[in-house]
Amino acid sequence: MAKNKCPDCGSQGFYVKDPQDQYNISEFDLEDGEIIYTNVEADAPPLPVADDTEIFCDRCAWHDRLKAVRKGR
Numbered sequence: 001m002a003k004n005k006c007p008d009c010g011s012q013g014f015y016v017k018d019p020q021d022q023y024n025i026s027e028f029d030l031e032d033g034e035i036i037y038t039n040v041e042a043d044a045p046p047l048p049v050a051d052d053t054e055i056f057c058d059r060c061a062w063h064d065r066l067k068a069v070r071k072g073r
């Protein structure tokens, strides 16, 4: 299984949800395991993403913790 990609569809685009506000999300790409935020708004800092943060695939219904993707499983 390729690392840093969605196990289901191979996308490198993911997003996280704010635990306090499910409509507040931050999109990011995983490039070589690095989090590259996309469409960052000037007045809203991106949500932090840690190994245990649940992340969601941009293209399909996959979601899991960040560390699951980084390990390539």
Ligand SMILES: [Zn+2]
Pocket: 006, 007, 008, 009, 010, 011, 057, 058, 059, 060, 061, 062
């Ligand atoms: Zn996917």
